[in-house]
Amino acid sequence: MMKKIQVIGYPLFFVVMALLPAVLDSRWLVVATTFVIFTIVALSQDVILGKAGMFNMGQALFFGLGAYTTAILNSVYGWPMLATLPVAIIIPALFGIVLAGPIIHLRGDYLLVVTIGFNIVFIQAVQNNLGGVTGGPNGIFGLEMLQIPGMGAFQEAAPYYAALFVLLLTLFIIRNLESSKAGRALHYLREDDLAAGSIGINTRVYKIFAFGVGAGIAGMAGTVFANQYSAVSPEAFNFLQSVLFFSIVIVGGSSVPGILLGVFVMFVLPEIFREFATWRYFIFGFAMIFTMILRPRGLWPAKFGRIPKAFLEKGGNHGQQ
């Protein structure tokens, strides 16, 4: 049953998403693009928070770092948008690795406070125009947007498709992670750090790995975000954004459908109820309160027991392939 939903679920999701710009006006296209980008960032946060179980409250820092890397390379050095992407992955990933090194031994609540600190330092740095390239409180404007050849009149939807492509890439990485030694190691150390060490897992290395991967994916989302607005500014990456990404993973649950649901509840629903002005953020608050009481592991929690079919089907006479 569940398997069937997944087999048709993903292609169906992408077909619907690919056709969406045909029916959306420009305001809703912006919402849809942001939905896709936030989903990528939430998936990257899930690697650190959901899979590895580390209370990282500074994911917007890596998202911003990617966006600023792209913006600076494009505006100051004239690099084409697409060429900035690899750098916007590598720089946040390196930052993730370097920042995680001294802090991953910290217990949950301490780690949370430290990562908030990192996020605040980052915002202060860009607001104060660090190195004279970040544009201060106003950020950086007038980036050259990614053109998709042959789209003609549909060019307005180009940022949306760029984001969708990056989402596809992210899901590919997440899928690979789930069926690899490194990805499983993250689950093991989240479940029981000491037990993971006692069967030979170097928990320190894999915690840093989680930060590296999570930061790299968030950086990639940063590039498509800078591309969407052809601008970057500090407030899009402040601590409150980190709270949003943290809450999405907690409310949605540590699974792809969970993350999609989380972004929908925490970001799209408030947009739908925009006419109720700031009251719409009630949804945000209530979603957090009620899921934690009623579904503490999120709306759609992680599912385990994904054993390769070849082995499961054999049942008793194990794995004679």
Place this chain on the structure above:
Amino acid sequence: MASNDLVLTNVTKRFGGLVAVDDLSFTVQQGQIYGLIGPNGAGKTTVFNCITGIHPCEEGSVLWCGEEIRLLPTHKIVQMGIVRTFQTIRLFGQMSVAENVMSGRHIKSSQSWWNGIIHTPSSKRDETANWQVVFEMLDFFDLTEFAASTVSSLPYGIQRRVEMARAMAVEPKLLILDEPAAGLNDNETQTLIETIYRIRDKGITILLIEHDMDLVMEVTEYLTVINFGSKIAEGNPGEIQENPAVIEAYLGSEDDDF
């Protein structure tokens, strides 16, 4: 001294003012089934924690295969072939039995960290080969029917078996078991005894702590008895049962297991 022995020499471990392990020395020889017994709170688990690097001891030496492992981190000690189970079972509760056992394959897997992002034909082969070993291990421990079950939903006796299967998946040279029969019924204990022999027959050295004296006297070949962190006796099961200091320690501790 054969090279694959575990040699503890004058090991002392303190927690604040408490001397949990006091100047303890013993040698586990390759291929032995060795028992470490003593009343509750005698310091047995602490000895295991010293050997496995969870609580490194401040004084003394722990030699394994001729190398000093006293200050090595836990995961390095595992890579050298020493794997343990816990007195209070420590499994990955939300995950399935097969995934738990698969964790034991971590250090045997040839995948690099970047295979977590991109698979290659060789990483896929490695993945399949390791699942294969997992299912052989499940078969060895008669756990195949539970492969996809969530571990925390299973009865105690099965969880103990899963923990041993996970440890065995690492292909250890020395298997350390902390009270493997705790919480098991008579049938399960009997199966455990057979399992211990089958593991030994694979050439694996076994060091175990056990409260169940019948089990200890039946399976172990050599024993060290500790009380208040220090050794009060050592010998084969026959000698230990006759030893007045041992009888005294167990009677004195109101421990009616003996």
